[in-house]
Amino acid sequence: MTSDQHQHTAGDSVTPAECADFLEQIVYFLDNELDEADCAVVRAHLDTCNPCLERYDLQRTVKAIVARSCSESAPTELRAKIMMRLQQVRVEIRES
Incomplete structure (x- = not known):
């Protein structure tokens, strides 16, 4: 998206450069790592900036998918193949 396509609601004075700052804060916002005052600022910006x-x-969607994927276990056969390959690599390292 170019800055020409970055549209805000009427009367909003936020620039695309300021949006870049908010986009950096989104990660911390999603992880609940901002204090309440900063959260309020991010929420207010998100309410006025569709992009x-x-x-x-x-x-948020990507984070949820990754979290869900990380909770699944690999099939037993795959785990056995990986463990075998790791053992082979260990042997190769010891022999070199």
Whole structure:
């Protein structure tokens, strides 16, 4: 998205450069690592900036998918193949 496409609501004075700052904070916002005052600022920006809101939604979705994927276990056969390959690499390293 170019800065020409970065549209805010009427009367909003936020520049695309300021949006870049908010986009950096979105990661911390998603991880609940901002204090309440900073959270309020980010929420207010997301309420007025559709492109940033879309990026927030995308990041939130990706984070949820990754979290779900990380909780699944690999199939037993795959785990056995990986463990065998790791053992082979250990032997190769010891022999070199």
